Amino acid sequence: MTLNQQRKFKTFLTGLFAWTVALVLFFPIFWMFITSFKTELQAISVPPSLFFEPTLENFSIVQERSNYIHHAINSVITSFGSTLIALIIAVPAAFSMAFFPGKRTKDILLWMLSTKMLPAVGVLVPIYILSRDAGLLDTRTALVIIFTLMNLPIIVWMLFSYFKDLPKEILEAARMDGATPWDEVVKVVLPLSVGAISSTALLSIVLCWNEAFWSLNLTASEAAPLTAMIASYSSPEGLFWAKLSAASTLACAPIVIFGWFCQKQLVQGLTFGAVK
Amino acid sequence: MKRSITRLLMAPSVILLLIWMIIPLSMTIYFSTIRYNLLYPGQNNFVGLLNFEFFITDPGFIPAVSNTLILLSTVLIITVVLGVALSALIDKPFFGQGIVRVLLISPFFIMPTVNALIWKNMMMNPVYGIFAWISNSLGLEPIDWLSTYPLMSVIIMVSWQWLPFAILVFVTALQSQDTEQKEAAQMDGATGWHIFRYLTIPHLYRPIAVVVMIETIFLLAVFAEIFVSTGGGPGYDSTNLAYLIYNQALLQYDVGVASAGGLFAVLLANIVAFFLIRAVGKNLTV
Numbered sequence: 001m002t003l004n005q006q007r008k009f010k011t012f013l014t015g016l017f018a019w020t021v022a023l024v025l026f027f028p029i030f031w032m033f034i035t036s037f038k039t040e041l042q043a044i045s046v047p048p049s050l051f052f053e054p055t056l057e058n059f060s061i062v063q064e065r066s067n068y069i070h071h072a073i074n075s076v077i078t079s080f081g082s083t084l085i086a087l088i089i090a091v092p093a094a095f096s097m098a099f100f101p102g103k104r105t106k107d108i109l110l111w112m113l114s115t116k117m118l119p120a121v122g123v124l125v126p127i128y129i130l131s132r133d134a135g136l137l138d139t140r141t142a143l144v145i146i147f148t149l150m151n152l153p154i155i156v157w158m159l160f161s162y163f164k165d166l167p168k169e170i171l172e173a174a175r176m177d178g179a180t181p182w183d184e185v186v187k188v189v190l191p192l193s194v195g196a197i198s199s200t201a202l203l204s205i206v207l208c209w210n211e212a213f214w215s216l217n218l219t220a221s222e223a224a225p226l227t228a229m230i231a232s233y234s235s236p237e238g239l240f241w242a243k244l245s246a247a248s249t250l251a252c253a254p255i256v257i258f259g260w261f262c263q264k265q266l267v268q269g270l271t272f273g274a275v276k
Numbered sequence: 277m278k279r280s281i282t283r284l285l286m287a288p289s290v291i292l293l294l295i296w297m298i299i300p301l302s303m304t305i306y307f308s309t310i311r312y313n314l315l316y317p318g319q320n321n322f323v324g325l326l327n328f329e330f331f332i333t334d335p336g337f338i339p340a341v342s343n344t345l346i347l348l349s350t351v352l353i354i355t356v357v358l359g360v361a362l363s364a365l366i367d368k369p370f371f372g373q374g375i376v377r378v379l380l381i382s383p384f385f386i387m388p389t390v391n392a393l394i395w396k397n398m399m400m401n402p403v404y405g406i407f408a409w410i411s412n413s414l415g416l417e418p419i420d421w422l423s424t425y426p427l428m429s430v431i432i433m434v435s436w437q438w439l440p441f442a443i444l445v446f447v448t449a450l451q452s453q454d455t456e457q458k459e460a461a462q463m464d465g466a467t468g469w470h471i472f473r474y475l476t477i478p479h480l481y482r483p484i485a486v487v488v489m490i491e492t493i494f495l496l497a498v499f500a501e502i503f504v505s506t507g508g509g510p511g512y513d514s515t516n517l518a519y520l521i522y523n524q525a526l527l528q529y530d531v532g533v534a535s536a537g538g539l540f541a542v543l544l545a546n547i548v549a550f551f552l553i554r555a556v557g558k559n560l561t562v
Contacts, residue, residue: 156289
Protein backbone atom coordinates (compact mmCIF):
# COMPACT_ATOMS: atom_id res chain seq x y z
CA MET A 1 0.00 0.00 0.00
CA THR A 2 1.20 3.48 -0.75
CA LEU A 3 1.22 6.09 1.99
CA ASN A 4 -1.80 7.75 0.45
CA GLN A 5 -3.75 4.51 0.38
CA GLN A 6 -2.78 3.85 3.97
CA ARG A 7 -4.10 7.22 5.01
CA LYS A 8 -7.34 6.65 3.14
CA PHE A 9 -7.75 3.28 4.80
CA LYS A 10 -7.21 4.89 8.22
CA THR A 11 -9.82 7.54 7.50
CA PHE A 12 -12.21 4.81 6.42
CA LEU A 13 -11.63 2.88 9.68
CA THR A 14 -12.14 6.01 11.77
CA GLY A 15 -15.36 6.73 9.93
CA LEU A 16 -16.60 3.17 10.25
CA PHE A 17 -15.88 3.17 13.97
CA ALA A 18 -17.47 6.56 14.57
CA TRP A 19 -20.59 5.55 12.65
CA THR A 20 -20.87 2.30 14.61
CA VAL A 21 -20.65 4.09 17.96
CA ALA A 22 -23.12 6.75 16.85
CA LEU A 23 -25.63 4.20 15.58
CA VAL A 24 -25.41 2.07 18.73
CA LEU A 25 -25.97 5.10 20.97
CA PHE A 26 -28.77 6.36 18.76
CA PHE A 27 -30.46 2.98 18.47
CA PRO A 28 -32.87 3.32 21.44
CA ILE A 29 -34.18 6.58 20.00
CA PHE A 30 -34.51 5.09 16.55
CA TRP A 31 -36.34 2.12 18.03
CA MET A 32 -38.71 4.35 19.99
CA PHE A 33 -39.42 6.30 16.82
CA ILE A 34 -40.29 3.32 14.62
CA THR A 35 -42.20 1.55 17.41
CA SER A 36 -44.52 4.52 17.55
CA PHE A 37 -45.77 3.59 14.05
CA LYS A 38 -46.42 -0.07 14.90
CA THR A 39 -49.53 -1.79 16.20
CA GLU A 40 -49.24 -3.04 19.77
CA LEU A 41 -48.83 -6.60 18.51
CA GLN A 42 -46.01 -5.66 16.16
CA ALA A 43 -44.36 -3.68 18.95
CA ILE A 44 -43.80 -6.78 21.07
CA SER A 45 -43.19 -9.25 18.28
CA VAL A 46 -40.25 -11.63 18.72
CA PRO A 47 -37.98 -11.32 16.78
CA PRO A 48 -38.36 -7.53 16.63
CA SER A 49 -39.84 -6.47 13.31
CA LEU A 50 -38.15 -3.82 11.25
CA PHE A 51 -40.49 -3.89 8.26
CA PHE A 52 -44.19 -3.33 8.79
CA GLU A 53 -47.05 -1.24 7.57
CA PRO A 54 -46.85 2.03 9.52
CA THR A 55 -49.94 3.31 11.32
CA LEU A 56 -50.67 6.70 12.83
CA GLU A 57 -53.33 5.33 15.15
CA ASN A 58 -51.13 5.51 18.28
CA PHE A 59 -50.74 9.24 18.03
CA SER A 60 -54.45 9.90 18.08
CA ILE A 61 -54.93 7.45 20.97
CA VAL A 62 -52.25 9.28 22.97
CA GLN A 63 -54.05 12.56 22.44
CA GLU A 64 -57.36 11.00 23.51
CA ARG A 65 -56.06 9.04 26.47
CA SER A 66 -53.74 11.51 28.12
CA ASN A 67 -54.62 14.80 26.45
CA TYR A 68 -51.18 15.31 24.95
CA ILE A 69 -51.86 18.83 23.75
CA HIS A 70 -52.77 20.06 27.22
CA HIS A 71 -49.43 18.82 28.61
CA ALA A 72 -47.49 20.07 25.62
CA ILE A 73 -48.94 23.53 26.21
CA ASN A 74 -47.83 23.30 29.84
CA SER A 75 -44.32 22.39 28.71
CA VAL A 76 -44.21 25.24 26.22
CA ILE A 77 -45.49 27.82 28.71
CA THR A 78 -43.22 26.77 31.56
CA SER A 79 -40.04 26.44 29.52
CA PHE A 80 -40.50 29.51 27.30
CA GLY A 81 -41.92 31.62 30.13
CA SER A 82 -39.17 30.88 32.60
CA THR A 83 -36.49 31.31 29.95
CA LEU A 84 -37.82 34.73 29.04
CA ILE A 85 -37.98 35.89 32.65
CA ALA A 86 -34.52 34.50 33.41
CA LEU A 87 -33.07 36.31 30.40
CA ILE A 88 -34.58 39.62 31.47
CA ILE A 89 -32.99 39.22 34.89
CA ALA A 90 -29.67 37.82 33.67
CA VAL A 91 -28.78 40.12 30.76
CA PRO A 92 -28.14 43.23 32.90
CA ALA A 93 -26.19 41.23 35.46
CA ALA A 94 -23.99 39.53 32.87
CA PHE A 95 -23.53 42.85 31.08
CA SER A 96 -22.32 44.70 34.15
CA MET A 97 -20.05 41.84 35.23
CA ALA A 98 -18.47 41.52 31.80
CA PHE A 99 -17.94 45.20 31.06
CA PHE A 100 -17.40 46.62 34.52
CA PRO A 101 -15.80 43.83 36.52
CA GLY A 102 -14.98 44.59 40.13
CA LYS A 103 -12.86 42.83 42.69
CA ARG A 104 -15.75 40.59 43.67
CA THR A 105 -16.97 39.62 40.20
CA LYS A 106 -15.21 36.29 40.14
CA ASP A 107 -16.46 35.46 43.64
CA ILE A 108 -20.03 36.30 42.71
CA LEU A 109 -19.83 34.10 39.62
CA LEU A 110 -18.42 31.19 41.59
CA TRP A 111 -21.07 31.68 44.25
CA MET A 112 -23.77 31.52 41.59
CA LEU A 113 -22.26 28.31 40.33
CA SER A 114 -22.30 26.95 43.87
CA THR A 115 -26.06 27.50 44.16
CA LYS A 116 -26.36 24.88 41.41
CA MET A 117 -24.54 22.51 43.75
CA LEU A 118 -27.39 22.63 46.23
CA PRO A 119 -29.26 19.38 45.59
CA ALA A 120 -32.91 19.97 44.82
CA VAL A 121 -33.94 17.26 47.22
CA GLY A 122 -32.45 19.29 50.08
CA VAL A 123 -35.13 21.93 49.59
CA LEU A 124 -37.92 19.67 48.37
CA VAL A 125 -39.90 19.84 51.61
CA PRO A 126 -39.88 23.64 52.06
CA ILE A 127 -40.62 24.29 48.41
CA TYR A 128 -43.47 21.80 48.54
CA ILE A 129 -44.90 23.38 51.69
CA LEU A 130 -44.42 26.95 50.45
CA SER A 131 -46.18 26.14 47.19
CA ARG A 132 -48.98 24.36 49.05
CA ASP A 133 -49.51 27.30 51.42
CA ALA A 134 -49.43 29.77 48.55
CA GLY A 135 -51.94 27.65 46.66
CA LEU A 136 -49.42 27.07 43.91
CA LEU A 137 -49.28 23.28 43.96
CA ASP A 138 -50.02 21.91 40.52
CA THR A 139 -49.84 25.32 38.88
CA ARG A 140 -47.66 26.48 36.03
CA THR A 141 -46.71 29.56 38.06
CA ALA A 142 -44.81 27.44 40.58
CA LEU A 143 -42.90 25.66 37.83
CA VAL A 144 -42.07 28.92 36.04
CA ILE A 145 -40.66 30.43 39.25
CA ILE A 146 -38.59 27.35 40.03
CA PHE A 147 -37.29 26.87 36.49
CA THR A 148 -36.31 30.53 36.30
CA LEU A 149 -34.24 30.35 39.46
CA MET A 150 -32.87 26.92 38.62
CA ASN A 151 -31.35 28.07 35.31
CA LEU A 152 -30.44 31.62 36.27
CA PRO A 153 -26.80 30.80 37.18
CA ILE A 154 -26.18 28.97 33.91
CA ILE A 155 -27.75 31.76 31.90
CA VAL A 156 -25.72 34.46 33.66
CA TRP A 157 -22.53 32.45 33.10
CA MET A 158 -23.19 31.84 29.44
CA LEU A 159 -24.08 35.45 28.70
CA PHE A 160 -21.13 36.61 30.75
CA SER A 161 -18.70 34.55 28.73
CA TYR A 162 -20.14 35.91 25.47
CA PHE A 163 -20.20 39.53 26.59
CA LYS A 164 -16.66 39.24 27.88
CA ASP A 165 -15.46 38.46 24.35
CA LEU A 166 -17.10 41.51 22.79
CA PRO A 167 -14.56 44.21 21.95
CA LYS A 168 -14.66 46.91 24.62
CA GLU A 169 -13.66 49.60 22.12
CA ILE A 170 -17.10 49.53 20.56
CA LEU A 171 -18.66 50.62 23.84
CA GLU A 172 -16.09 53.34 24.30
CA ALA A 173 -16.76 54.63 20.81
CA ALA A 174 -20.48 54.66 21.52
CA ARG A 175 -19.88 56.55 24.74
CA MET A 176 -17.79 59.14 22.92
CA ASP A 177 -20.73 59.69 20.62
CA GLY A 178 -22.78 60.50 23.70
CA ALA A 179 -24.62 57.20 24.26
CA THR A 180 -26.18 56.69 27.69
CA PRO A 181 -25.66 53.38 29.50
CA TRP A 182 -29.15 52.39 28.43
CA ASP A 183 -28.27 53.10 24.79
CA GLU A 184 -25.08 51.09 25.18
CA VAL A 185 -27.04 48.01 26.17
CA VAL A 186 -30.00 48.35 23.85
CA LYS A 187 -28.33 49.77 20.75
CA VAL A 188 -24.84 48.28 20.89
CA VAL A 189 -24.56 45.18 23.06
CA LEU A 190 -27.91 43.54 22.33
CA PRO A 191 -27.73 43.70 18.53
CA LEU A 192 -24.19 42.28 18.66
CA SER A 193 -25.26 39.37 20.83
CA VAL A 194 -28.51 38.26 19.23
CA GLY A 195 -26.90 34.94 18.35
CA ALA A 196 -25.46 34.46 21.82
CA ILE A 197 -28.72 35.28 23.54
CA SER A 198 -30.79 33.05 21.33
CA SER A 199 -28.53 30.06 21.83
CA THR A 200 -28.56 30.68 25.59
CA ALA A 201 -32.33 30.78 25.41
CA LEU A 202 -32.38 27.56 23.41
CA LEU A 203 -30.26 25.77 25.99
CA SER A 204 -32.42 27.04 28.84
CA ILE A 205 -35.57 25.86 27.05
CA VAL A 206 -34.03 22.41 26.59
CA LEU A 207 -33.13 22.19 30.29
CA CYS A 208 -36.62 23.28 31.41
CA TRP A 209 -38.39 21.01 28.96
CA ASN A 210 -36.53 17.98 30.30
CA GLU A 211 -36.66 18.94 33.98
CA ALA A 212 -38.27 16.08 35.87
CA PHE A 213 -37.66 16.40 39.61
CA TRP A 214 -39.85 19.41 40.30
CA SER A 215 -42.44 18.64 37.70
CA LEU A 216 -42.96 15.15 39.12
CA ASN A 217 -43.16 16.38 42.71
CA LEU A 218 -45.12 19.60 42.35
CA THR A 219 -47.68 18.84 39.67
CA ALA A 220 -50.50 16.34 39.39
CA SER A 221 -52.59 16.80 36.27
CA GLU A 222 -53.54 20.42 35.72
CA ALA A 223 -50.02 21.81 35.32
CA ALA A 224 -48.16 18.61 34.51
CA PRO A 225 -45.70 19.13 31.66
CA LEU A 226 -44.72 16.35 29.26
CA THR A 227 -42.06 14.88 31.58
CA ALA A 228 -44.76 14.15 34.15
CA MET A 229 -47.30 12.97 31.58
CA ILE A 230 -44.83 10.38 30.27
CA ALA A 231 -44.24 9.13 33.82
CA SER A 232 -47.91 8.15 33.97
CA TYR A 233 -47.09 5.53 31.33
CA SER A 234 -44.85 3.68 33.78
CA SER A 235 -47.78 1.75 35.27
CA PRO A 236 -49.62 0.63 32.19
CA GLU A 237 -52.79 -1.30 31.64
CA GLY A 238 -52.61 -3.87 28.88
CA LEU A 239 -50.42 -3.63 25.85
CA PHE A 240 -48.98 -0.19 25.49
CA TRP A 241 -45.48 -0.01 23.98
CA ALA A 242 -46.57 1.51 20.71
CA LYS A 243 -48.59 4.16 22.53
CA LEU A 244 -45.76 4.80 24.96
CA SER A 245 -43.42 5.25 22.00
CA ALA A 246 -45.83 7.58 20.27
CA ALA A 247 -46.19 9.70 23.40
CA SER A 248 -42.42 9.72 23.92
CA THR A 249 -41.70 10.61 20.32
CA LEU A 250 -44.13 13.52 20.51
CA ALA A 251 -42.60 14.69 23.79
CA CYS A 252 -38.97 14.47 22.68
CA ALA A 253 -38.99 15.31 18.99
CA PRO A 254 -39.21 19.10 19.29
CA ILE A 255 -36.51 19.32 21.89
CA VAL A 256 -34.12 16.88 20.22
CA ILE A 257 -34.35 18.96 17.06
CA PHE A 258 -33.84 22.14 19.11
CA GLY A 259 -30.87 20.42 20.70
CA TRP A 260 -29.22 19.69 17.37
CA PHE A 261 -29.11 23.40 16.70
CA CYS A 262 -27.68 24.38 20.06
CA GLN A 263 -25.24 21.51 20.64
CA LYS A 264 -22.19 23.73 20.24
CA GLN A 265 -23.55 26.33 22.65
CA LEU A 266 -24.50 23.55 25.00
CA VAL A 267 -20.84 22.71 25.55
CA GLN A 268 -20.03 26.32 26.34
CA GLY A 269 -23.06 26.88 28.49
CA LEU A 270 -23.01 23.74 30.56
CA THR A 271 -19.26 23.90 31.12
CA PHE A 272 -19.64 27.51 32.27
CA GLY A 273 -17.44 28.75 29.47
CA ALA A 274 -14.47 26.61 30.47
CA VAL A 275 -14.53 24.61 27.23
CA LYS A 276 -15.00 26.45 23.96
CA MET B 277 -19.94 53.85 34.63
CA LYS B 278 -20.74 54.48 38.25
CA ARG B 279 -20.34 51.61 40.63
CA SER B 280 -23.89 52.06 41.92
CA ILE B 281 -25.37 51.41 38.47
CA THR B 282 -23.39 48.20 37.97
CA ARG B 283 -24.57 47.05 41.37
CA LEU B 284 -28.12 47.89 40.46
CA LEU B 285 -27.86 45.81 37.29
CA MET B 286 -26.57 42.82 39.20
CA ALA B 287 -28.94 43.16 42.11
CA PRO B 288 -31.97 41.25 40.76
CA SER B 289 -29.94 38.14 39.93
CA VAL B 290 -27.98 38.18 43.15
CA ILE B 291 -30.95 38.89 45.40
CA LEU B 292 -33.18 36.29 43.78
CA LEU B 293 -30.53 33.61 44.00
CA LEU B 294 -29.84 34.57 47.59
CA ILE B 295 -33.52 34.19 48.46
CA TRP B 296 -33.74 30.94 46.49
CA MET B 297 -30.84 29.61 48.52
CA ILE B 298 -31.45 30.96 52.01
CA ILE B 299 -35.19 30.72 52.63
CA PRO B 300 -35.77 27.07 51.69
CA LEU B 301 -32.51 26.01 53.27
CA SER B 302 -33.24 27.67 56.59
CA MET B 303 -36.72 26.15 56.53
CA THR B 304 -35.16 22.75 55.97
CA ILE B 305 -32.87 23.35 58.93
CA TYR B 306 -35.81 24.40 61.11
CA PHE B 307 -38.04 21.47 60.07
CA SER B 308 -35.24 19.04 60.75
CA THR B 309 -35.26 19.94 64.44
CA ILE B 310 -39.00 19.62 65.08
CA ARG B 311 -41.49 16.81 65.03
CA TYR B 312 -43.44 17.44 61.86
CA ASN B 313 -45.63 14.84 60.25
CA LEU B 314 -48.28 15.99 57.81
CA LEU B 315 -50.60 13.26 59.13
CA TYR B 316 -50.42 14.58 62.71
CA PRO B 317 -50.71 18.35 62.49
CA GLY B 318 -50.23 20.56 65.53
CA GLN B 319 -47.67 18.45 67.33
CA ASN B 320 -44.60 20.33 66.24
CA ASN B 321 -42.43 20.29 69.35
CA PHE B 322 -38.66 20.66 69.27
CA VAL B 323 -36.92 17.29 69.17
CA GLY B 324 -33.26 18.21 68.79
CA LEU B 325 -31.35 15.75 66.69
CA LEU B 326 -33.94 12.98 66.88
CA ASN B 327 -34.86 13.32 63.19
CA PHE B 328 -31.24 12.86 62.20
CA GLU B 329 -31.09 9.77 64.38
CA PHE B 330 -34.22 8.41 62.69
CA PHE B 331 -32.87 9.14 59.24
CA ILE B 332 -29.46 7.61 59.89
CA THR B 333 -30.88 4.49 61.52
CA ASP B 334 -33.48 4.02 58.77
CA PRO B 335 -32.88 0.64 57.10
CA GLY B 336 -32.71 2.46 53.77
CA PHE B 337 -29.98 4.87 54.85
CA ILE B 338 -26.84 2.82 54.30
CA PRO B 339 -28.01 1.34 50.98
CA ALA B 340 -29.09 4.80 49.82
CA VAL B 341 -25.74 6.42 50.60
CA SER B 342 -23.75 3.62 49.04
CA ASN B 343 -26.03 3.48 45.99
CA THR B 344 -25.65 7.25 45.55
CA LEU B 345 -21.88 6.99 45.63
CA ILE B 346 -21.75 3.86 43.44
CA LEU B 347 -24.03 5.50 40.89
CA LEU B 348 -21.92 8.67 40.91
CA SER B 349 -18.54 7.00 40.62
CA THR B 350 -19.54 4.32 38.10
CA VAL B 351 -21.22 6.75 35.73
CA LEU B 352 -18.28 9.16 36.06
CA ILE B 353 -15.80 6.42 35.22
CA ILE B 354 -17.84 5.08 32.31
CA THR B 355 -18.48 8.48 30.76
CA VAL B 356 -14.99 9.90 31.25
CA VAL B 357 -13.03 6.82 30.17
CA LEU B 358 -15.26 5.95 27.24
CA GLY B 359 -15.72 9.61 26.42
CA VAL B 360 -11.98 10.29 26.18
CA ALA B 361 -11.32 7.10 24.22
CA LEU B 362 -14.16 7.61 21.76
CA SER B 363 -13.53 11.30 21.21
CA ALA B 364 -9.82 10.68 20.56
CA LEU B 365 -10.76 8.02 18.02
CA ILE B 366 -13.27 10.09 16.12
CA ASP B 367 -11.29 13.33 16.19
CA LYS B 368 -10.22 13.02 12.57
CA PRO B 369 -12.10 14.01 9.46
CA PHE B 370 -14.29 11.23 8.03
CA PHE B 371 -17.39 10.80 5.96
CA GLY B 372 -20.56 12.25 7.49
CA GLN B 373 -18.98 13.83 10.56
CA GLY B 374 -21.81 16.28 11.00
CA ILE B 375 -24.48 13.57 11.04
CA VAL B 376 -22.45 11.44 13.45
CA ARG B 377 -22.18 14.40 15.81
CA VAL B 378 -25.93 14.94 15.73
CA LEU B 379 -26.66 11.24 16.28
CA LEU B 380 -24.17 11.04 19.14
CA ILE B 381 -25.53 13.99 21.07
CA SER B 382 -29.20 13.04 20.73
CA PRO B 383 -29.54 10.89 23.89
CA PHE B 384 -28.60 13.92 25.95
CA PHE B 385 -31.79 15.67 24.87
CA ILE B 386 -34.14 12.82 25.75
CA MET B 387 -36.09 13.64 28.91
CA PRO B 388 -35.21 11.41 31.88
CA THR B 389 -38.68 9.91 32.16
CA VAL B 390 -38.67 8.85 28.50
CA ASN B 391 -35.11 7.57 28.85
CA ALA B 392 -36.14 5.31 31.73
CA LEU B 393 -39.25 4.02 29.97
CA ILE B 394 -37.46 3.21 26.70
CA TRP B 395 -34.80 1.23 28.52
CA LYS B 396 -37.15 -0.41 30.97
CA ASN B 397 -39.59 -1.62 28.32
CA MET B 398 -38.07 -1.81 24.93
CA MET B 399 -34.45 -2.61 25.78
CA MET B 400 -34.44 -4.47 29.09
CA ASN B 401 -37.77 -6.27 29.17
CA PRO B 402 -36.93 -9.95 29.82
CA VAL B 403 -39.45 -11.26 27.25
CA TYR B 404 -39.89 -8.73 24.47
CA GLY B 405 -36.86 -6.45 24.92
CA ILE B 406 -33.99 -6.04 22.50
CA PHE B 407 -31.49 -7.36 25.06
CA ALA B 408 -33.59 -10.49 25.58
CA TRP B 409 -33.75 -11.00 21.83
CA ILE B 410 -29.95 -10.65 21.55
CA SER B 411 -29.44 -13.10 24.42
CA ASN B 412 -31.81 -15.60 22.83
CA SER B 413 -30.15 -15.26 19.44
CA LEU B 414 -26.82 -16.06 21.05
CA GLY B 415 -28.38 -19.03 22.81
CA LEU B 416 -28.15 -17.42 26.25
CA GLU B 417 -30.74 -17.10 28.99
CA PRO B 418 -32.31 -13.61 28.86
CA ILE B 419 -31.76 -11.49 31.97
CA ASP B 420 -34.50 -9.68 33.87
CA TRP B 421 -32.37 -6.56 34.19
CA LEU B 422 -34.53 -4.42 36.44
CA SER B 423 -35.08 -7.02 39.13
CA THR B 424 -31.71 -8.82 38.90
CA TYR B 425 -29.40 -5.83 38.45
CA PRO B 426 -31.55 -2.83 39.38
CA LEU B 427 -28.72 -0.42 40.20
CA MET B 428 -26.75 -1.53 37.14
CA SER B 429 -29.82 -0.85 34.99
CA VAL B 430 -30.13 2.67 36.35
CA ILE B 431 -26.39 3.17 35.76
CA ILE B 432 -26.82 2.12 32.12
CA MET B 433 -29.71 4.56 31.61
CA VAL B 434 -27.87 7.47 33.22
CA SER B 435 -24.59 6.72 31.41
CA TRP B 436 -26.43 6.58 28.11
CA GLN B 437 -27.63 10.11 28.83
CA TRP B 438 -24.29 11.52 29.93
CA LEU B 439 -21.78 9.76 27.65
CA PRO B 440 -22.84 11.94 24.68
CA PHE B 441 -22.28 15.06 26.76
CA ALA B 442 -18.78 13.91 27.70
CA ILE B 443 -17.94 13.04 24.09
CA LEU B 444 -19.21 16.39 22.88
CA VAL B 445 -17.15 18.33 25.42
CA PHE B 446 -13.99 16.31 24.72
CA VAL B 447 -14.36 16.55 20.94
CA THR B 448 -14.82 20.31 21.26
CA ALA B 449 -11.73 20.52 23.45
CA LEU B 450 -9.67 18.37 21.07
CA GLN B 451 -10.40 20.73 18.21
CA SER B 452 -8.33 23.35 20.01
CA GLN B 453 -5.39 20.99 20.39
CA ASP B 454 -2.14 22.17 18.83
CA THR B 455 -1.63 20.15 15.63
CA GLU B 456 1.92 21.41 15.11
CA GLN B 457 2.95 19.94 18.41
CA LYS B 458 1.45 16.64 17.36
CA GLU B 459 3.23 16.69 14.01
CA ALA B 460 6.53 17.56 15.64
CA ALA B 461 6.12 14.63 17.99
CA GLN B 462 5.34 12.38 15.05
CA MET B 463 8.49 13.53 13.27
CA ASP B 464 10.48 12.65 16.35
CA GLY B 465 9.09 9.15 16.09
CA ALA B 466 6.39 9.25 18.77
CA THR B 467 3.81 6.48 18.40
CA GLY B 468 0.07 7.08 18.42
CA TRP B 469 -0.13 5.87 22.00
CA HIS B 470 2.61 8.24 23.12
CA ILE B 471 0.89 11.19 21.52
CA PHE B 472 -2.38 10.18 23.17
CA ARG B 473 -0.76 9.65 26.56
CA TYR B 474 1.58 12.67 26.71
CA LEU B 475 -0.16 15.26 24.53
CA THR B 476 -3.88 14.49 24.28
CA ILE B 477 -4.56 13.44 27.89
CA PRO B 478 -2.80 16.47 29.45
CA HIS B 479 -4.69 18.69 27.02
CA LEU B 480 -7.93 17.17 28.31
CA TYR B 481 -7.25 17.62 32.03
CA ARG B 482 -9.35 20.74 32.27
CA PRO B 483 -12.32 19.51 30.21
CA ILE B 484 -12.28 16.31 32.28
CA ALA B 485 -12.39 18.36 35.49
CA VAL B 486 -15.33 20.32 34.12
CA VAL B 487 -17.23 17.24 32.95
CA VAL B 488 -16.72 15.61 36.34
CA MET B 489 -18.05 18.69 38.10
CA ILE B 490 -21.13 19.15 35.94
CA GLU B 491 -22.01 15.47 35.97
CA THR B 492 -21.58 15.35 39.75
CA ILE B 493 -24.15 18.11 40.17
CA PHE B 494 -26.70 16.15 38.20
CA LEU B 495 -25.74 12.62 39.24
CA LEU B 496 -26.08 13.26 42.97
CA ALA B 497 -29.66 14.24 42.20
CA VAL B 498 -30.72 11.39 39.90
CA PHE B 499 -34.41 10.90 40.59
CA ALA B 500 -36.73 10.52 37.61
CA GLU B 501 -34.93 7.48 36.19
CA ILE B 502 -35.40 5.61 39.48
CA PHE B 503 -38.91 6.92 40.04
CA VAL B 504 -40.07 5.64 36.66
CA SER B 505 -38.10 2.41 36.25
CA THR B 506 -37.36 0.55 39.48
CA GLY B 507 -39.16 2.64 42.10
CA GLY B 508 -36.07 2.24 44.27
CA GLY B 509 -36.50 -1.50 44.50
CA PRO B 510 -36.41 -4.35 44.85
CA GLY B 511 -36.05 -3.54 48.56
CA TYR B 512 -33.59 -0.68 48.70
CA ASP B 513 -31.40 -2.06 45.93
CA SER B 514 -31.71 0.96 43.68
CA THR B 515 -32.75 3.63 46.19
CA ASN B 516 -30.47 6.64 46.26
CA LEU B 517 -30.53 9.53 48.73
CA ALA B 518 -32.81 11.69 46.60
CA TYR B 519 -35.31 8.87 46.27
CA LEU B 520 -35.15 7.94 49.96
CA ILE B 521 -35.88 11.52 51.01
CA TYR B 522 -38.73 11.80 48.52
CA ASN B 523 -40.08 8.59 50.01
CA GLN B 524 -39.94 9.99 53.56
CA ALA B 525 -41.48 13.32 52.63
CA LEU B 526 -44.18 12.69 50.08
CA LEU B 527 -45.03 9.05 50.70
CA GLN B 528 -44.64 8.79 54.49
CA TYR B 529 -45.43 12.47 55.13
CA ASP B 530 -42.61 12.73 57.65
CA VAL B 531 -41.37 16.23 56.98
CA GLY B 532 -38.99 16.27 59.96
CA VAL B 533 -37.06 13.18 58.96
CA ALA B 534 -37.13 14.13 55.29
CA SER B 535 -35.65 17.52 56.15
CA ALA B 536 -32.90 15.90 58.16
CA GLY B 537 -32.22 13.72 55.12
CA GLY B 538 -32.25 16.77 52.86
CA LEU B 539 -29.61 18.42 55.02
CA PHE B 540 -27.55 15.28 54.86
CA ALA B 541 -27.77 15.37 51.04
CA VAL B 542 -26.71 19.03 51.06
CA LEU B 543 -23.79 18.16 53.30
CA LEU B 544 -22.71 15.33 51.02
CA ALA B 545 -22.99 17.54 47.94
CA ASN B 546 -20.97 20.22 49.67
CA ILE B 547 -18.19 17.86 50.58
CA VAL B 548 -17.99 16.78 46.96
CA ALA B 549 -18.42 20.33 45.69
CA PHE B 550 -15.74 21.72 47.97
CA PHE B 551 -13.07 19.75 46.21
CA LEU B 552 -14.55 20.14 42.76
CA ILE B 553 -15.11 23.89 42.86
CA ARG B 554 -11.56 24.36 44.03
CA ALA B 555 -10.21 22.15 41.28
CA VAL B 556 -12.35 23.77 38.62
CA GLY B 557 -12.33 27.32 39.98
CA LYS B 558 -8.62 27.49 39.29
CA ASN B 559 -9.26 26.61 35.68
CA LEU B 560 -12.02 29.11 35.02
CA THR B 561 -10.91 32.23 33.27
CA VAL B 562 -12.87 35.17 34.56
